[in-house]
Amino acid sequence: MTTRAIPDGHFWYANEPDVRDLLQAVRRFRRVDEEMRRRISAGMDMNLTDLRALQYVIAAEESGETVQQHDLARYLGISTASTTKLLDRLTASGHLVRAPHPRDGRSVVVTSTDHARSEIRERLGRMHARMAEIARDVPVEARAAVREFLDALSDQIAEEGHVAPLSPRPHG
16 A cells, blocks of 8 residues: 655655655554554554553563553553443453452452454564564664654654644634
C-alpha cells in the first residue's frame, strides 16, 4: 500500500528540500504505523488502547518485569478507572489474567495468556522480522545518527505537551 505524500507546502517551516523530505518520511511512517495498528486491533476485535496494553504487558514479561494496574495506567496515560475497564475487557476476551501479587497480597499482577502471545506473534511477527531486516540494511556507521535523530524528534514531541487549540477566525 502506498500512501500519498503530504503536499510540499505542508512543512511551511522547512524550506530546505532535504529537511522537508526527511520530515515527510517520518510523518508518512507515523501515519502508516497508526493505520497498521488500527487494522491489527480491529482484526483482534479490540481498540488501539487495548492493543497497546497487551503489547506492553507482553514486552514487560519478556523483560522479566511484572505489571500492575497502576503501571499500565501510567504507560497508557489513562485513569485507574479506565484501566479497570480495559482489564475487564482483556480478561473477558482471554488475553490477560489478573493474579495476586506474589509478594504483596493487596496488589494484583497482570499477565498475558498463551492465546494473547500467539495472536500477537501471528499478526506482528512477520512484520517485526522484516523491520529488523530493514534496520540491518542501515549502514552500521549511520545507525547512531538515525537513532539520535529519531530520539531527538521523540523528545521534542514529548516536550511540547499540549498545544493550544486553534482560535476561530475573528468576526468583523
